[in-house]
Amino acid sequence: MSAINDSAVIARRNLIRMGRIPEMLIFGLIQPIMFVVLFTYVFGGSIQVGSSTSTQAYREFLMAGIFAQTVTFATAGAGAGIADDMHKGLIDRFRSLPMARGAVLTGRTLADLVQTALTLVVLAVVAVIVGWRTHENAGKVLAGFGLLLLLGYAFSWIGALIGLSVRTPEAATSGGLIWLFPLTFISNAFVDANQMPTFLRHIAEWNPFSATVQACRELFGNLPPGFKAPDAWPMQHPVWASLIWSVLIIAFFRTLAVRKYRSATA
C-alpha cells in the first residue's frame, strides 16, 4: 500500500529531524514540568478537590490534567512543522510527486505521536518524583496513557489544518497555542468543575478535553476522596466519551486537512 509506505517515509523523515533538533523536545518539556512544580507547590495547598484539601490528593488529581494539557500541545508542533514545510517549498515538492495524498500529514502526525509519547514518559517520571502515585492495575494505567496519546494524535490533526491555513510557521505556533489555554483551563484539568459557575461548568463538563482528564483520573485511581462526578453524560462515562471525542476530532479535522493539502499553495 503506497499510503502506508509513503506515510512511513514521511514519519521517518520527521523523526530524523526531531533527533537533529533535540532542543524542540527539551523546550516542549519545560512548560509541563513547570506546571507540575507550580501547581503542586504553589497552588497545591489552597485548591480543594472533592472533600479533601490535602496536598497529596490535589497532587494526584492534578497530574491527569497536566498530562492531557501536554499532549494537546502537539497541535502547535504539527502546525509549525507543516507551515514550515509550506514556507520552504517542500509541500510543493511533495505535491508534485506520485505519492498518496494524505501521507505528508499522516507521516507528520505519527512522528508527533512518537514525540508526545517521549514527552509523557519524561513527565510521568517527574510526576512520580513530586509524589504522584497510581492506585489501579498496570493495565488500567496504560489504558489511561493510551487515551492521552489518542487525544494528542487527534489534536495534531487540528494543528495540521492550522499549519496549512496560515502563512508563516510563527503564526502556526501561536495559532496552535492560543485557543488551547481557554480550552484546557475551562475544564476539570486543574480544578474540580463542580465548583465553577453553572455556565462554565456546563462547558467544562462537555469539553472533549475534560472527558480524557476524567477518564485518566478513573483509570489511574486518582479521584480524590469524596469526589462526585458531575451528572453530565461524558463525566459519567469518561472513557467512552474520550474515545468518541478523539475519533470524531480525527475524522473531522483529517478530512478538512487533507482537502486543504490538495489545494495548498505556498
Add this chain to the structure above:
Amino acid sequence: MVCLVIPLASGMRSANLGFPNFPDDVEIHMPGAIYAEGLVKTFGDVRALDGVDLDVPEGTVLGLLGPNGAGKTTTVRCLTTLLRPDSGKAVVAGLDVLRQPDAVRRSIGLSGQFAAVDEYLTGRENLQMVGQLYQMKAKDAKARAMELLEQFDLADAADRPAKTYSGGMRRRLDLAAALVVSPPVMFMDEPTTGLDPRNRQLLWEVIKRLVSGGTTLLLTTQYLEEADHLAHEIAVVDHGRVIAKGTSDQLKARTGGERVEVVVHERDDIQPASEVLSGFGKGETTVEDHMRKLTVPVTGGAKLLAEVIRELDSRGIEIDDIGLRRPTLDDVFLSLTGHVAEAKSEENGKEETAK
C-alpha cells in the same frame, strides 16, 4: 475545421496509446511533450493567466521569459498539477493534467524557485526520501541517491545536513531530487535565481547535459541571457499571456536588424569614418562623440562587416573596436512590451499575481 488532439507520449513508460482510425479529412494536430491551450487562472480579480498557449516538442527546451508577476510560476504550477486552472487544457508527457494528475506526477520532475530540500536531512537522505516517494524500493532509492550525488558533485557532502550546504549546492541537490526517476519532462522555475555567476554557469552545464539526454524541459527565467543560452525556443510572457514566441534569433529579428558599431582610435577619424559607414548603411549613422563610437543599421551580416573593415583600412582610419551588433533580448522585451524586463517589487514571484 475539426482539430483532434492526440496526446503524444514522449519516451513514456506508462502512456497507453490506442490510436483509433481517423477519417482522412480530419486534420490531426500532434501536441508536444508539454502542451497548453488557453490556460486561465484568476486569483480574486487578478487574471494571473489570461489564456496561455504553449507547445514544446519532445526533447526541446522552452524558455518562459518574463518579469516577476508575468505568470511564469502560475503556468508551471498549472502544468505540474499543483494548481487547477479555471479553464483551458494541458497535456504533459501525453497525459491530461486535469484528468490524470497522478500519472502526470510520475512523468515529471519539478525544481521550484526555492531549493525545496529538507535542511535537517543529509543530501543522501533527501534524495532517498524523494526516491521512495516516487515509489522506488528503498534499496533502489539508495542506489539512485548515490549515483545522483556523484553526478552532481555532492558526494563529499552526502552525509552532511543540507543546512550546511552553500546556495549552489542546495540548488544542485534540489535539481538532483527532481531527476530521481529521470522523468521525460522537467520543469524548472527560475533555477538560477539568486546564484552567483560561477554557480549559475555550473548549473547551466548541468542543464545542458540533461537536455542532451533527450529530456523535454520548460524553464522559466527573468534572465534574458539564460533563455538565450539554454532554450531552443523562447516564449515571452507578460500579464498572463504569451506575447511573442520564437527562437532567440527570430525574436531578435523582430526587433529590427543588425547594426555595425565602430570605435575609432582618434577623435579626428570620426568624420571620415562616418562617411564610410553612410556608404554601407541602410539608415542614419549615429555618433557618440565622447566614446568615439559610430553606429549604423545594416543588412548583409559578416560579409558586409569585412567590406567595412577593408574600406576603413584603405582610408587609413585606425579602429579600436568594430562589431556586428544584434539586438539583445532586452531590446526585444522593450520593443514587445513597451517596458523593460524589470523585476517588479513584489516578493520573489511567490504570488505571481501582482501587476
